[in-house]
Amino acid sequence: MSDMYRDLILEHHRYPHNYGTLDPHDVSQEEHNPLCGDRIRLDLRIVDGKIAEVAFSGKGCAVSQAAASMLTDELIGMELDAARAYNKADILELIGLPLDKNPVRLKCALLSLKAMKVGLYRYLGQQLDAEELD
Amino acid sequence: MYTPPFDIAAVRRDFPILQLPIEQPVAFLDSASSSQKPEAVIAAQAAFYRTTNANVHRGVYQLSEQATYEFERARSRVALFINAHSAREVIFTRNTTESINLVAHSWGGTNLRPGDVILISQMEHHSNIVPWQLLAQRTGAVLRAIPINGSGRLDLDTIDTLLQGVKLVAVTHVSNVLGTINPISFLAQKAHSVGALILVDGAQSVPHMPTDVQAMDIDFLAFSGHKMLAPTGVGVLWGRKALLDAMPPFLGGGSMIKTVTIEASTYADVPARFEAGTPMIGEAIALGHAIDYLTGIGMANIAAYEEILGQYLLDQLAEVPGVTVYGPPIGPERAAMASFTVDCAHPHDVAQVLDSEGVAVRAGHHCTQPLHVALDVPSTARASCYLYNTTDDIDRLVVGLRKVTKLFA
């Protein structure tokens, strides 16, 4: 069977961690993938320069949902600087999928990262370079 | 036992890609996106570059004469294939999209006034929506869409009301998602009854069934070579000669002029007027050979075989629990494709698992976002057939889908 659907991915897809929304929140960002209509909303609560709570919601394929679920686990307790620096290589390592030659599915895997980065940069009042998301 | 009207095994041997890889050849069910190419077409294009390559309509030397002859022969093949009055009505473009944009710019730019209506439908491909939106923004014309009904067909109950103020009807002959075959002759007659013209998007019809622009009584037809066994990079706009004659150029440049001074130019007659610059010569010639291949088998035979395949496809999908198929039920006026969702899995995941089983289908909105809004699903998976597919391919799809439901249930 396809490497794409290792047990870990399916597990997170079936039972996503930190699923839902946060109210109140400091950051809430929704991103969508125009190719397939997938949507992910990521909410953050920030305390003392750290991500205290995370939640995500939305609909999408197993890859985008599992990546979001794993990312939320990673983010809890993370310093904002570290979250800001978190990138594509990190998330690919986190989910353990070789998507370099699979540009379509790569977009799925990166959707939650994009929501996190766009939201966080806005919260920090900083400019996000579009290249950071490539 | 059903006997196809042509030798499918022989056809399959004509397509090099269907032999690869040797252990498990691909079950290619994405021809609606782009078809595979037979050896005859690949060889014809290569032969052009090996033996005939030169620019057309320019040189007086032998090679250029030969290239021009073959390029124009391809145009004649296209004209015959769609029963055009004359090869002069056939314009080579890059694809369906460019053909539609040509009409929007050239005909639309000169003939539409503020408030004029362009009537499209809810099931159009983006390439038959966006050019009209751009035109509407430029001219003040208004875009209106024929809705679809619950069985995935155009809702024509209120067509007379919808036609009020319409100057152009632009509809697809076959939906690239639902597989619906639309009643083009009826729509042409309705359009003409209010003095409007009709453009038909033939991207999904011309490759799969006999096409007769005179019998349908339409005004413009757009289609793509790459969906009908030809290379990418060549498409066709057919238009009635009198309409084309009255239309201003689309792109300016070489080949499309009679005389040029620094102040002004006069333009060539059609079709040259609409073919600025060096065209896709090898690709157009290869399209001519693709048409030879298709007519060798017979478009009526291809349509008859695909009807059987399409029914088999729908029958088989109906047997898989959790699969929902969109579009008209099994029956006539339904092309050999099925867009579907699987209860437990996203279309991307469906396509990915199928891929690991060697089954190629497409997942996404298939460039029809307004249609997917009407269907109330963000995306679907789509299996589409062509002359080289067999019930075997469909059986492999079904086996793959059962794996999907097992994996994600």
Ligand SMILES: Cc1ncc(COP(=O)(O)O)c(C=O)c1O
């Ligand atoms: C119905 C329909 N119209 C237009 C197009 C656009 O064709 P092309 O991309 O070759 O211009 C397609 C192809 O996907 C189609 O299916």
